[in-house]
Amino acid sequence: MLWLFCFIDRANIGNARIAGMDDSLELRGYDYNFILSCFYIPYILLEMPATILCKRIGPGWFIPTTALLFGICSFATAFVKTRAQMCALRFLLGVFEAGMLPGIAYYLSCWYKRAELAFRLSLYLVMSPLAGAFGGILASGILRLGHFGSLTQWRMIFGIEGIITIALSVLSYATLTDRPETAIWLSSEEKYLCKLRLKLEHAGQTEAINTIDRAKLWRGVMNPITLSTAVVFLFSNITVQGLGVFLPTIISTIYPEASTIQRQLYSVPPYIVGALFDVFVPALSWKLDRRQIFIVISTPTIIVGYILFLASHSTTVRYVACYLIASTAFVAGPLSSAQVSANVASDTSRTSAIATNVLFGNIGGLVSSWTYLVKDAPDYTIGNGLNLACAFMQLVVSLGTLLWLRRDNKKREGRNVVQDLAGLDKQEIEYLDWKHPLHALCGDNPMQLKATTKGNGRGATELLLAAIKGYLPIAKQLLELGAEIDAPRADTPGRTALEGAAEHGGLGMVQFLLENGAQTFGDGVWQYY
CATH class of the missing domain: 1.25.40.20 (Ankyrin repeat-containing domain)
Structure with missing residues (x-):
């Protein structure tokens, strides 16, 4: 639930835009894209420090605190009067959300084995497409209220959703624990079993809890699988973040005659399809104990979707393209985080590997904020063409990584351990x-x-x-x-x-x-x- 509202608080600016935010703040030209970029700059720069801090102080305190802070930022956005104020609050939102995704990924990696992790990650990352679906429904419902106290129109979206986030963050202080060893609902035998399950997968590791070793941090960053998977996630996140923020705008160009509430609702079904695939594919990955191959085969539908956007002006075809893209675009999130976590051994290197993956992904998020420009409307040829190129590169890099993995594992089989x-x-x-x-x-x-x-x-x-x-x-x-x-x-x-x-x-x-x-x-x- 925290990640659901984390993504909603980030992406609800897209719902607010078609509810009158641009006119209210007198946004012109590239103002909207610039506001989006203000979020990603601190989000990228603070990714690694925030993840290390999460390990140092423990996820049980770190995750609820960051959620509380970005919930306050979201609520405060309801009261902005100028573009500068909006930029400042989006910047602070990026500061406080920076450690959320890698922090939760690290937290789950303290509980689950390699084969189990991708599916468990998907159960929270599925909230990304659900945030788009739920955010659209919630925004349409909020707009029907007319007013919320002194707030009206788009301001109600930020105000109400911010209050919900704050309430959830306070509740999470009582429900989250740092790791299995500190979970009060587990017996001593269950705690030992949780620890032993993970230890058996990581040869030679005896690292103490909550310690940071620079050499191991560097090992996690420089792992070839970490770097190649992070590049894949960079290309993938250009599409994912673009969908999260711009899909309501794209829907507006497909159905220009629809009302504001209808446009909000039209954006819901593609996100629901994305959510279903975001759980189904990692579940299949878990059962087969394979990750890289699913990263590869999830890409062609995205490529086909953007080809349809570029090749057709039909309303039906372009709306179908939204479903094709959303169906597998979100899959790379849980699979990539699980893959980099599985391919390092120590707790510290796992922290840095996950942070590196998410860091690259959020560079993709920064790029995505400039993919759909006002001058490119209504066909958005530049944005769709860029996303098509990124999907193709995602396919090339992920396939190359798969082939390298096969080669490297074959070499390892012939080594003499002693x-x-x-x-x-x-x-x-x-x-x-x-x-x-x-x-x-x-x-x-x-x-x-x-x-x-x-x-x-x-x-x-x-x-x-x-x-x-x-x-x-x-x-x-x-x-x-x-x-x-x-x-x-x-x-x-x-x-x-x-x-x-x-x-x-x-x-x-x-x-x-x-x-x-x-x-x-x-x-x-x-x-x-």
Whole structure:
């Protein structure tokens, strides 16, 4: 609900525009586009600092506080008298909303595993298209009131929606918690399980809660998947933010004879279609444990939609194009955030990866504020052409990322974990982050961990090699990642990790394997008395 009204408070300026805001504030030429840009400048610049602050103080305090502040800004917008005042409040709105999207994405990544995250992200990002639909319905209902206290016309939209946001933010102080370990509604066993589920996916990580490490921040930013996915989200968000702010204006050019309330309502159905796809596609992604391929295949419908806008002047065709574009335009939001989160290991690098993705996306939002210009009306050839080019680039970059992922994972499958980590201490292994040889990058065909098959070209398993060399931390990580503790060599029967430990690895390794359920020794069963 917080994200719903976060997006409404950002996009309701589009509803206010067709309700008389331009005439009331005497906006001319590019004034409207300039006002939109005032929001995105602080939104982009403060994205990373706000996300780091969210990790530092905890999402349970950070998210409600930012929601309260941007709700106050939205309410105050109802009382502006000049363009300068509107610009100032849009600037402050950008300041306070900067950490909301990456903050919630980071918060959910503290609870859910890789495969689960995309669908969970979609359950809150679906509020983006629903904000367009609900915002249109709410705006039409508000305009029927006639007045709200001293507020009339478009001012009521900002005033009433701002009050709702403030109320929700106050309520969220009592409902949000920082992370599973501090959730009062979970038992101690459930808290431990939540923590363990995530730890098993991130090899070598022992990071303390609420700590910031610059090296890990940089790891998250410079991950190739973070950067390529962020570029995809940049192109995608040009379309998404353009839809959020300009769809009521586009509808006005398709149905110029319709009343203001009818235009508000015409914008609702495309958003509803977008909301349905925004849940369905990530749900399918969750079931199949694939993300990148769905980012790729969600793009063609957007391309077709903008081609129809450019090729036809038919009212029906152009309105159908709105549905095609809205259907999959919003999908990249949850999928991209889930993808960058899944492809880093530590909590800190996950924070910076999500922030980088959202930062690039909001650069796209800034561009979107200048895609539909007054001089380009009513066909908006420039805006539709730019969005078509962006959709094509989204397809090219996402497809290239998919192919790179397949290639990189194939290379990782042939690596020898024990040799790669030999000589590294615990901190050095932790700083490897996504470069850790057991960290599989998540593409269309995630790396199949070779923890139970050949490790050195002679048939030995990775666990056997670790046992022979006495590398206890590596053996522990292999078991956490699903290595079969009694898996024999591939080329000769018998030889298990327990036998290797008994011969070469030392008493500590033998005891560790026995405590973790090892039984097979040679060709028989090891009896531990």
